[in-house]
Amino acid sequence: MNDSPIKRAAELLLKGAQMLNQPCPICISPIYKLPDSTLFCTTCDKKLIYEKDNALTNKTQTNTKINNPILNKIKELTNMLEQEKDLAKIVEIADTIKKLEMIDSSG
Numbered sequence: 104m105n106d107s108p109i110k111r112a113a114e115l116l117l118k119g120a121q122m123l124n125q126p127c128p129i130c131i132s133p134i135y136k137l138p139d140s141t142l143f144c145t146t147c148d149k150k151l152i153y154e155k156d157n158a159l160t161n162k163t164q165t166n167t168k169i170n171n172p173i174l175n176k177i178k179e180l181t182n183m184l185e186q187e188k189d190l191a192k193i194v195e196i197a198d199t200i201k202k203l204e205m206i207d208s209s210g
């Protein structure tokens with residue numbers, strides 16, 4: 104009962120949101136624009152994302168996908184290590200992994 108759409112709308116207005124002429128595409132209730140330009144439907148209790156915002160989310164997704172060649176090498180060597188039977192080689196691979204990890208953590 105505390106969370107009725109009317110109460111949510113009142114809270115948004117208090118925060119400086121504006122009621123727009125645009126209807127919500129889902130429930131056709133009026134939607135609200137927050138000071139940070141987020142669009143919100145109080146009936147659906149949902150943020151509305153339009154194409155403009157989608158471009159923004161795509162941008163943030165590419166940033167998180169960083170290819171780290173050192174980490175890839177460590178993974179490769181770890182696989183080699185699991186299959187290796189020769190003790191001298193195991194030591195050599197383990198040593199290489201250690202060195203690569205040091206390079207990676209030093210930035």
Ligand SMILES: [Zn+2]
Nearest residue numbers: 127130144147
């Ligand atoms: Zn809605």
